[in-house]
Amino acid sequence: MSRIIVAATPVSGHHGPLLRIASHLSGAGHQVVFLGGARFADEVRAAGPEFRPLPAEADYDDRDFAARFPERARIPAGPALQVWDVMHVFGDPTAAQCRALKDTLADFPATVVIHDNLFLGALALALGEEAATRPAVFSVGITPLIVESRDTAPPGSGLLPPADDAERERYAALAAHGEEQRKPLVDHLRECFAAAGATLPEGPLGRVFTEAADVFVQLTVPGFEYPRGDQPANIRFAGIIPIPAGDGREHPSWWPELLRAREQGRRIVVATQGTLANDDLSRLVVPALRALADRDDVLVVAATGRPDAAARVAATLPELPGNAVVAGFVPFADLLPYTDVLITNGGYGGTQAALAHGVPLVVAGASEDKPEVAARVEWTGTGVNLRTDTPTDEELRAAVATVLGNLAHRERAARLARQYADHDALATFDTLARTASTPAPAPDSAR
Known part of the structure; x- marks a missing residue:
């Protein structure tokens, strides 16, 4: 040793x-x-x-x-x-x-x-x-x-x-x-x-x-x-290093809603700003909630990583859309297998964790190394690169519609997932x- x-x-x-x-x-x-x-x-x-x-x-x-x-x-x-x-x-x-x-x-x-x-x-x-x-x-x-x-x-x-x-x-x-x-x-x-x-x-x-x-x-x-x-x-x-499991912790209270949505054939869209750049949730998480508020075929999970998530979202979006849940801690190892699209600001580890599960992406990142992560998503054809970290509601709505409507993104993500598994x-x-x-x-x- x-x-x-x-x-x-x-x-x-x-x-x-x-x-x-x-x-x-x-x-x-x-x-x-x-x-x-x-x-x-x-x-x-x-x-x-x-x-x-x-x-x-x-x-x-x-x-x-x-x-x-x-x-x-x-x-x-x-x-x-x-x-x-x-x-x-x-x-x-x-x-x-x-x-x-x-x-x-x-x-x-x-x-x-x-x-x-x-x-x-x-x-x-x-x-x-x-x-x-x-x-x-x-x-x-x-x-x-x-x-x-x-x-x-x-x-x-x-x-x-x-x-x-x-x-x-x-x-x-x-x-x-x-x-x-x-x-x-x-x-x-x-x-x-x-x-x-x-x-x-x-x-x-x-x-x-x-x-x-x-x-x-x-x-x-x-x-x-x-x-x-x-x-x-x-x-x-x-x-990649496998993302940590939930360590035996119980699933959050909204988990049954996730399972019901999946049983009903609704799509699961997860929105996250990672663990560091998540002070201002109005940059990506809140616009994602607004952008998809009228899609009854979708459940949006706002994965914030913050214990004060509900209050921070409410400060910008007082009325939470009926098709959304706001979460603090999220067991990503359990959540990603149910996810159809990940909206992310382009963290390197989180982006690859999604791809390792075959999940296509919408990436909105413009700081640190995030433009490089977003460019690789675009280059691999595994999602949409919005080339900004402050996307409009309309840009997010269109990007999610593109990824959900284009099987090529999911097929390319699945192809990469097989590489990760190897x-x-x-x-x-x-x-x-x-x-x-x-x-x-x-x-x-x-x-």
């Missing part, structure tokens, strides 16, 4: 998949230390691994970004905010993260470090130490694959792959312009890595971050990612951990 450190950025969407990996490895008999945000300590310990907190300069509560990053609110949404986040939310903690890893290794000599792809301290460890003197470093891609390529549009643009040579040339010009604009970001990250005792290599950032790891494990299937003729050799597609991400990490802890065979001269 292996000694493994699992390190996660203290953001829910990063922490969740890494904890499920850590819990699986711990249950498989490996010794696992989880390095993460202090607010997750009890959850980690309950899952099995030993917990160690990140140092204060690398820790924060993602439920209140303003407390740690007050200046972030002044950055306009879009590319400027993405750059700011990479510089400060993910870049600034690099040295403290790397130091925490080294401190942990001092009394827990692990053979493997597994980290989310934006826990840059682990990449600093990989770049700053000789491979023979450090643990194997496995980076986990919890966002769409960020690898610059001649076969794709510039990462973050939300554009589909080039259709011809003219579009390739246009994309190359966009990429060159983007590289020029990102020089302050690269300079900042060089300083962050230098403070951690590492040198950031030359080259496009996406490729540098990907190739710095010994193995880059992308949490998707090949069918949901653009093919690249120049893809780095260390990338491995592993499928992958076992947790088993992949177990195999990687065992392989990394196995000594290489001695050369013939030493036998």
Whole structure:
């Protein structure tokens, strides 16, 4: 068995998949230390691994970004905010993260470090130490694959792959312009890595971050990612981490209504804004409720992930449509098999969980990595990309009608679901951990 450190950025969407990996490895008999945000300590310990907190300069509560990053609110949404986040939310903690890893290794000599792809301290460890003197470093891609390529549009643009040579040339010009604009970001990250005792290599950032790891494990299937003729050799597609079951909790009080709707032949449409961008439900959930209010053949489940969901919806929509329920906690593992369409803001994990169940999508996302997720849904033909995070009622109504009325979306989602079923991400990490802890065979001269 292996000694493994699992390190996660203290953001829910990063922490969740890494904890499920850590819990699986711990249950498989490996010794696992989880390095993460202090607010997750009890959850980690309950899952099995030993917990160690990140140092204060690398820790924060993602439920209140303003407390740690007050200046972030002044950055306009879009590319400027993405750059700011990479510089400060993910870049600034690099040295403290790397130091925490080294401190942990001092009394827990692990053979493997597994980290989310934006826990840059682990990449600093990989770049700053000789491979023979450090643990194997496995980076986990919890966002769409960020690898610059001649076969794709510039990462973050939300554009589909080039259709011809003219579009390739246009994309190359966009990429060159983007590289020029990102020089302050690269300079900042060089300083962050230098403070951690590492040198950031030359080259496009996406490729540098990907190739710095010994193995880059992308949490998707090949069918949901653009093919690249120049893809780095260390990338491995592993499928997705299964979403947690209800853990024995009773189904919510509205569950019988869901079952009756299904028995009556009504369609189930689920609307969600994920677990982080769900403060303002008037951006997507409420418009979805309004847009479908006159469809008697549909039951709309507003899956908010918030205990105060009913009050927040009522503040904008005082009278709830008769064909809708508003939910806080939702057992998605139980709900998705009944779902005909998922309306989502484009969270990477939630989108793929739907596709793994063969559920087509309507995607309305324009922040963080969500345009890239939406573009992949469009490219795979598994749903409609609305190209905005504030869709109108009319846009949502038309998009849902398109997905429900076009069997091609469901057929393509079902085709992808078969790919997901053929992958076992947790088993992949177990195999990687065992392989990394196995000594290489001695050369013939030493036998």
